[in-house]
Amino acid sequence: ETGVTQTPRHLVMGMTNKKSLKCEQHLGHNAMYWYKQSAKKPLELMFVYSLEERVENNSVPSRFSPECPNSSHLFLHLHTLQPEDSALYLCASSQDIPRTGDINYGYTFGSGTRLTVV
Amino acid sequence: AQKVTQAQTEISVVEKEDVTLDCVYETRDTTYYLFWYKQPPSGELVFLIRRNSFDEQNEISGRYSWNFQKSTSSFNFTITASQVVDSAVYFCALSERDYKLSFGAGTTVTVRA
Numbered sequence: 001e002t003g004v005t006q007t008p009r010h011l012v013m014g015m016t017n018k019k020s021l022k023c024e025q026h027l028g029h030n031a032m033y034w035y036k037q038s039a040k041k042p043l044e045l046m047f048v049y050s051l052e053e054r055v056e057n058n059s060v061p062s063r064f065s066p067e068c069p070n071s072s073h074l075f076l077h078l079h080t081l082q083p084e085d086s087a088l089y090l091c092a093s094s095q096d097i098p099r100t101g102d103i104n105y106g107y108t109f110g111s112g113t114r115l116t117v118v
Numbered sequence: 119a120q121k122v123t124q125a126q127t128e129i130s131v132v133e134k135e136d137v138t139l140d141c142v143y144e145t146r147d148t149t150y151y152l153f154w155y156k157q158p159p160s161g162e163l164v165f166l167i168r169r170n171s172f173d174e175q176n177e178i179s180g181r182y183s184w185n186f187q188k189s190t191s192s193f194n195f196t197i198t199a200s201q202v203v204d205s206a207v208y209f210c211a212l213s214e215r216d217y218k219l220s221f222g223a224g225t226t227v228t229v230r231a
Contacts, residue, residue: 009161040223041223042122042209042220042222043209043219043221045218045219090161090163106168107165107219109155109163109164111160111161112161
């Protein structure tokens, strides 16, 4: 069990459904991230939150809606998804958003949610 | 353009063989960080190493070793005397002046008993 917990581990949803992915960390980290891992493609950064404020939205379609109610929890709300959105969604956290010159930062990843859109 | 290239898609070895994973990166920044992560079948990304651009010393940690060559923009990873538990997907990643991690496509390592 890593320090970052994601639920559910697996999710199958229809294109008209609404569901949410949950990420939780109790590492005392201030920054949280959503990544998408599709088959045969590099991991893609989707969203970044620092101290509950969104600091990055990497051209992600509006059918993905993140929410960060506090520094320990991060959600990804899903609605009207497409089959090509099927992927492994990984959450990560770090102490803070690293700045140039930081030499002591790292990311802790969760086990991911395997999403299948049918 | 792809910032991190892992040319090997899959590598299959027999237990106790050594395996080297290649990673070539591209950046214009003088300060940057390189990472290797392991992703076992359970899915989570396990941090293996972080190296900053000013530290070209090679590093060894148990059966793992890393060879950082700035001249060729490479950060290769070797597993010595591989074991079945080493079977996983391994990702090389680059972080530049911002905090974003750019990942390579990953190399799937299969170690057969």
